[in-house]
Amino acid sequence: MNYSIRKLLLLAVFAASGTMASAQLPNEKFGKPSKLEWDFAGWGEATKADAIILSKTMTVTYKLTDQVSNNNMTDIEVNWGNIDDFGKNQIDESSILVNFEVRLRTKILKPEGARHANIDITYYCADDGNVYNSDNLSDLKVKVFTRNAKGKVEKRNVNTDGFAQERVDANYVVTHVKVPDVEAGSIIEYQYNITSTRAAFLYDWVFQECIPTVRSKCDIEVPAFLQFNMNTPINKLIKSSVEVGRLAYDVNRTDMKKGKTCPTNHYKIVGDYILPEDKEIANFTSQIAMPHVTVPAKMPEGHTHLKIEN
DSSP, X not given: OOHHHHHHHHHHHHHHOHHHHHTTOOOOOTTSOOHHHHHOOOSGGGGGSSEEEEEXXXXXXXXXOTTBXXXXXXXXXXXXXXXXXXXXXXXXXXXXXXXXXXXXXXXEOSGGGGGGGOEEEEEEBOTTSXXXXXXXXXXXXXXXXXXXXXXXXXXXXXXXXXXEEEEOSSSEEEEEEOOOSOOTTOXXXXXXXXXXXXXXXXXXXXXXXXXXXXXXEEEEEEETTSOEEEEXXXXXXXXXXXXXXXXXXXXXXXXXXXXXXXXXEEEXXXXXXXXXXXXXXXXXXXXXXXXXXXXXXXOOXXXXXXXXXX
């Protein structure tokens, strides 16, 4: 057989194979779905689904400013040798910012799957009117990608101003993201940030959704003086790691020059090819182990931070 023809046939087989496609999926770069994603129709039982999640990620980063009171270690850089002593000092929660950057890409496979383009975002927002007691949802962007009859990709930005908010209880609200005019073959991208002053709280990460998920990823880098218990699902579909990192301070203090850093625990938890029925995978959860600040109210029963609409 001619080499060029054989090569084309092999490429065709690889593109049709869920196993080979998995070697290249997902594309975590947002703004331009790849050709493989346009052609991807699921794997195994997932091919029967109305829609699939191509990529779902949450990246958590801390910003340390001059709110960390370090009274008895003013001239000492925090390191693993003195981390225990540093942990005994007061942490001023109001000046440690935590940013949750969430990215989601969903593909509609069948016309009836259009409902899965709608999502709910639940976040902390106390009803006492105190801005300090509220997380801030910002930079919410929703884009719909479609391909016309000639295969040309067309992009549409969804107006996010009119999304309804609903109070769940005294501590949490949910923003209902409604995406109109999607069809079979559409790819929808969502991205938003949640900024919090609650250093002792991390949103849990739910791996399962009501539709199959190709990639679910949680990337968290936590200052080591915040000691969390991390409960990672034990499952062959989940890979987790933790390594030592360092985080630079953003400061304007006389007792802590710019460039000072503190050690961090850098967690990465990745789940691939997860079906809704894979209940044993559960969630990635965290709980402050040695709180020096007030731990806020828990998420309401039955709610998750990010939820695809059934």
